[in-house]
Amino acid sequence: MDISRTTLGIAAGIAGTLFLGYCVYFDQQRRKDPLFKKKSSTLGGPLPDMSDHEAMQRFFLQQKLPEVSERLRASMKATGNTLQEEDVE
The missing domain is CATH 1.20.5 (Single alpha-helices involved in coiled-coils or other helix-helix interfaces)
Known part of the structure; x- marks a missing residue:
């Protein structure tokens, strides 16, 4: 089975888009978490x-x-x- 460069490019683009969506979704879930907000405000300091x-x-x-x-x-x-x-x- 011969896979063309176009097919590989499209597959890589779809995989990259899915990975980026995964990262954005879980980052948003993490930021909405009330425990994360509490930790981030007390974690650092001046x-x-x-x-x-x-x-x-x-x-x-x-x-x-x-x-x-x-x-x-x-x-x-x-x-x-x-x-x-x-x-x-």
Whole structure:
């Protein structure tokens, strides 16, 4: 069975359109969800001024670094790896 380029192009276009529709539909469902709205409003917080290098450094050291190290510890605990105290600091 010989499939022409036109048929392949049409099939790819239909598949792409269906995938894009799928993404848009589920994004809209996610955005309408009241729990998503609640999470998104409490998730972030105030961001520092991006042009101030010291403010950005304080932000990451005070807020993001503890969160990342806690996730790393949980991940390593789940996989059975251990951290030495000197590895953390």
